[in-house]
Amino acid sequence: MELTFQQLFEKFTENYWNLILKYNLRQMSNNGKSAYSSLEKILIQAASENGVIRYLEYNSLQADGRNALVLEVKRVCKRNVVGALYGDFEGKFYGFSLKEERIWISTVVYAFLLKYKLEIEKLNYYAWAKLLEKINAHNPPTKLVDKLELATPKRNNLLFYRRILQKEFEEQCCFYCGRQLNEKVHVDHVIPWQLVREDRLWNFVLACPACNIRKNNRLPKKEMLELVIQRNEIMRVSDMCVNSIAEEFKNYSGDMMVNLWQYAKMGGFREWI
Structure with missing residues (x-):
């Protein structure tokens, strides 16, 4: 499984947006060195330059604004996070290339993550909640787990996609x-x-x-x-594949979809019909 730094830290930015700006949850212990982590500083600075965006959902931000945030988050995490986590796991979890700005996750580890995805998410939320309760003890947060869940991608209204498939590409069966x-x-x-956690x-x-x-x-x-892959290729090169539709195929490839299918099977997802 391979991810670009852009893909990885775009999700990173999205997850922390609500936690830091909407819920004001501190992410760093008061150790006398700095009141805020580098990530907090990036988002707080963005909010100070435009007070309105503090109250917006991440996906409601203008594309230029989102891209600028992700670029800054990527710059900081590339320096401080990627190598540190690699060392924490003794290089067994993933490999990475700073020059190519990508990571590749061990096949065995990825299969394990897929198989126990829900259990790992629950453990992660528990540990994250305990950490944030400790850091934010001066202002105890309420419904912390709910806030953590809201910080992760949620399913969207799919009417937009139904209209595209029916009207633009005439899928009627x-x-x-x-x-x-x-x-x-x-x-x-x-x-x-449950596997992809993204509407495309x-x-x-x-x-x-x-x-x-x-x-x-x-x-x-x-x-x-x-x-589906054959249909996607027709869509991807279609004259109608412009603007918002073209954005849907960003980073897409038929091989990627096959890999997702294979990893899902490895993770315990069953086939139907």
């Missing part, structure tokens, strides 16, 4: 059973949301309610996945 769709149309994550056009198909419910949190057969 259930991807799984082939029946004509009526007014009750579901938008299904081909690779389950390349991972969506239209389905009838019955198929979507039966598929639930499972994977399509390999041959069905190949059909």
